[in-house]
Amino acid sequence: MIGLDSPVATVFGGTSAKRSRDKRDRIEGKLGLRTVGDLVHHFPRRYLKTGELTAVGSLEPGQQLAVVGRITDCVTKTYTDRRTQRTAYRVEAVLQTNGPSLRMTFFAKNPGTAAWHAKRVAVGREGVFIGQVTTFRDQWQLTNPLIVMFGVDDDAEAPDRAALEGLRGLFPLYPTTAKVDSWDLQRAIGFALVVLDELPDRLPEEVRRRHRLIDRRTALTWIHTPADFEEVGAARRYFRFDEALVTQLVLARRRAEVRRTGARSRSGGEGELLATFDDRLPFELTAGQREVGEQIFHDLAQPHPMHRLLQGEVGSGKTLVAVRAMLRTIDSGGQAALLAPTEVLAQQHHRSVTALLGDLAAGGMLGGAEEATAVALLTGSMGKAARKEAMLRIASGEAGIVIGTHALLEEKVTFADLGLVVVDEQHRFGVEQRAALTDKAGTPPHVLVMTATPIPRTVAMTVFGDLETSTLRELPAGRAPIQTNVVPLADQPHWIGRVWERVREEVAAGHQVYVVCPRIGGEEAEQGQVDQVDVDEDGKELPAVRQGALAAVEEVAPELAEGPLAGLRVERLHGRLAPDDKDRTMRAFAAGEIDVLVSTTVIEVGVDVANATVMVLLDAERFGVSQLHQLRGRVGRGGLPGLCLLVTHAEQHSPALERLAAVAATTDGFELARVDLEQRREGDVLGRSQSGYRSSLKELRVLRDEETIVAARAEAERLLETDPDLAGAPLLAAAVDEMEDSSESGFMEKS
Numbered sequence: 001m002i003g004l005d006s007p008v009a010t011v012f013g014g015t016s017a018k019r020s021r022d023k024r025d026r027i028e029g030k031l032g033l034r035t036v037g038d039l040v041h042h043f044p045r046r047y048l049k050t051g052e053l054t055a056v057g058s059l060e061p062g063q064q065l066a067v068v069g070r071i072t073d074c075v076t077k078t079y080t081d082r083r084t085q086r087t088a089y090r091v092e093a094v095l096q097t098n099g100p101s102l103r104m105t106f107f108a109k110n111p112g113t114a115a116w117h118a119k120r121v122a123v124g125r126e127g128v129f130i131g132q133v134t135t136f137r138d139q140w141q142l143t144n145p146l147i148v149m150f151g152v153d154d155d156a157e158a159p160d161r162a163a164l165e166g167l168r169g170l171f172p173l174y175p176t177t178a179k180v181d182s183w184d185l186q187r188a189i190g191f192a193l194v195v196l197d198e199l200p201d202r203l204p205e206e207v208r209r210r211h212r213l214i215d216r217r218t219a220l221t222w223i224h225t226p227a228d229f230e231e232v233g234a235a236r237r238y239f240r241f242d243e244a245l246v247t248q249l250v251l252a253r254r255r256a257e258v259r260r261t262g263a264r265s266r267s268g269g270e271g272e273l274l275a276t277f278d279d280r281l282p283f284e285l286t287a288g289q290r291e292v293g294e295q296i297f298h299d300l301a302q303p304h305p306m307h308r309l310l311q312g313e314v315g316s317g318k319t320l321v322a323v324r325a326m327l328r329t330i331d332s333g334g335q336a337a338l339l340a341p342t343e344v345l346a347q348q349h350h351r352s353v354t355a356l357l358g359d360l361a362a363g364g365m366l367g368g369a370e371e372a373t374a375v376a377l378l379t380g381s382m383g384k385a386a387r388k389e390a391m392l393r394i395a396s397g398e399a400g401i402v403i404g405t406h407a408l409l410e411e412k413v414t415f416a417d418l419g420l421v422v423v424d425e426q427h428r429f430g431v432e433q434r435a436a437l438t439d440k441a442g443t444p445p446h447v448l449v450m451t452a453t454p455i456p457r458t459v460a461m462t463v464f465g466d467l468e469t470s471t472l473r474e475l476p477a478g479r480a481p482i483q484t485n486v487v488p489l490a491d492q493p494h495w496i497g498r499v500w501e502r503v504r505e506e507v508a509a510g511h512q513v514y515v516v517c518p519r520i521g522g523e524e525a526e527q528g529q530v531d532q533v534d535v536d537e538d539g540k541e542l543p544a545v546r547q548g549a550l551a552a553v554e555e556v557a558p559e560l561a562e563g564p565l566a567g568l569r570v571e572r573l574h575g576r577l578a579p580d581d582k583d584r585t586m587r588a589f590a591a592g593e594i595d596v597l598v599s600t601t602v603i604e605v606g607v608d609v610a611n612a613t614v615m616v617l618l619d620a621e622r623f624g625v626s627q628l629h630q631l632r633g634r635v636g637r638g639g640l641p642g643l644c645l646l647v648t649h650a651e652q653h654s655p656a657l658e659r660l661a662a663v664a665a666t667t668d669g670f671e672l673a674r675v676d677l678e679q680r681r682e683g684d685v686l687g688r689s690q691s692g693y694r695s696s697l698k699e700l701r702v703l704r705d706e707e708t709i710v711a712a713r714a715e716a717e718r719l720l721e722t723d724p725d726l727a728g729a730p731l732l733a734a735a736v737d738e739m740e741d742s743s744e745s746g747f748m749e750k751s
Helices: 017-029 036-040 111-120 158-166 182-195 205-210 216-224 229-261 273-280 287-300 318-331 343-361 384-396 431-438 456-463 495-508 553-562 579-590 625-632 655-665 669-680 706-722 730-741
Strands: 046-049 064-080 087-096 102-108 126-136 139-149 170-173 307-312 335-339 374-378 399-404 418-424 446-451 468-472 482-488 512-516 570-573 596-599 612-617 642-648
Touching (some): 017 182, 036 182, 064 111, 087 111, 102 111, 170 182, 182 216, 205 706, 216 229, 229 730, 273 318, 287 307, 287 318, 287 446, 318 335, 318 399, 318 418, 343 374, 374 384, 384 399, 482 655, 495 512, 495 612, 495 642, 553 596, 570 579, 612 625, 625 655, 642 655
Parallel strands (some): 102 139, 307 446, 307 468, 335 399, 374 399, 418 446, 482 642, 512 596, 512 612, 570 596, 612 642
Antiparallel strands (some): 046 170, 064 087, 064 126, 087 102
16 A cells, blocks of 8 residues: 555656666655655646647747647758767757747667657657757757657556646646656656555545635645646645644644743733833823833733734834833833843943933932832943842842843843843844743743844744734834935946945035945854845745955955045944944944944944934845845934945846845835745744745745635634644644644744
């Protein structure tokens, strides 16, 4: 009996044992298809219509072509082989498409092989031809093509016969690997569909009926051997819903588990710290800040953990909203931790929160208000004594608000009662780092994630229903719009001169400029900085736009100071500098003592210089959408119009240039995250990966399949409400258990 768990070898044959074994090894090793179940769930990436010749547009030498074509001419010629001086044979055929015709040539050493070729490509026969386009004597050629002729030959092997007999209106083309072609997979899959003994359906019949889905065996038949694209669509709907439902059941179980463990309700109790703070505010909260505040307070009062994303443009008041949530937590007897991605930002948060609170931040100190709390700062560069004092205040509970960097994640840092974790600019933290801080609480803490641009994984989790979302949409007072322009040096290399002229003009007008580079010096990047990677439709990494040295602060700063920006006050800033030097440089820039600051991404968040109006990003394609959006938020902060110039060597129509154009076209964070999703995929929705390069989702795409995901979430809740253990759907329960037990899903509730 052959089942889904049978090894691939049971359905994979070939013309020779060795070739067959080599192909199996590649299918298992490179494509990861080890069982018959893996094989039949390896789906085609596109289809060719078998009933018509494929429309072919303009051809280019070197391109890979896959077409349905018809043989219109075939002749066999003899020639003398120069090496052996013997008679050899050449079969020349002409392939007709719905477009240009192509010539194909097949060589043979004996008349028998020549006759076999001539029979295979006889005039009038049709089939699928896959090969590389070349030119010879001004005629298009299809070189070394893979040929699958329609109709079953008498001497066809069983796998070939099964695949050809199963062919209907569309011919599938599969994702492949080196030395394994699409037909190798098709013949094995076609044979497997014929010989599979059982193909159980894990979706219960009533679920399929509610959502108008076909059964699993029909879905597999239609995805691999469809009559038309309507059947392909029905099969894809089945598999996308199936994957969405399993994923939603795992997420729903996790949410239920977290609710069962519970969290301490932080409703404010008898505390007066928040009320006193609100009374002292010298301005009115915006309608958005009040609305979002009430959403957060409602969540904090629940006996299960809050998990909310707060999205708002740079300077839209996210920090004020977070401070009010922290004060509500302190009023409830707990502590709040604010996790910042850099020391610069942690120090700025400490200064701004302390200034906002005034004497309410002086708890336990002379002059502190009666209701006051203490605000502690903990970073990696602090001296031993200051660090020890901060850790004691945190452990004792004296510090109600704790602000820090990765130093807060260290095992020896303990809290008296951690009630709320606020993560600022969360795309700079990995999933495990965020999880490490929440693990410090006795019961799961409430979590508030703040960002100006959600990264793809966060948007994916939002659509999957694992994050509630609040948005501050008002552009804050004193913020001018930012104009963003792409500077495409591949097409317009002379434009770089105008970039530096524009910088000089801005400095002459009394303003300041950032120049941002992807490297510190040579190939050294900032710690945690990951270059943007573009991938093709199959998820394969595309070559970098620029193969040479990237712009680096240590080289660019002196080049500008001695060249196009000579006479201006140019300084450098990057993470390799000593903390005191970094602080000194930032203070000098804020005081207007520096005209042009050449920096890495250390200025990405937490830098607020109202007089900075222009940002030049060199090798801009190396930054992700989130980073680009975050970086340009550094300018236009003082009521003066901001200008962001994205300098790139990306070619026209490349994914890199399209991404930069998208950033230039909008300032909406969620819209940009959708752009990011379309180009980079979702990241690992259930796991550690956050870059977006690899996706654990197989058939689902978060944007395209939003409606399917929402429907699956509702179905998951319905199923678990009536059957929490899924006893009535054992195959579905097994799939959920398998996903829950996988290495990825352990990070779901920590994300």
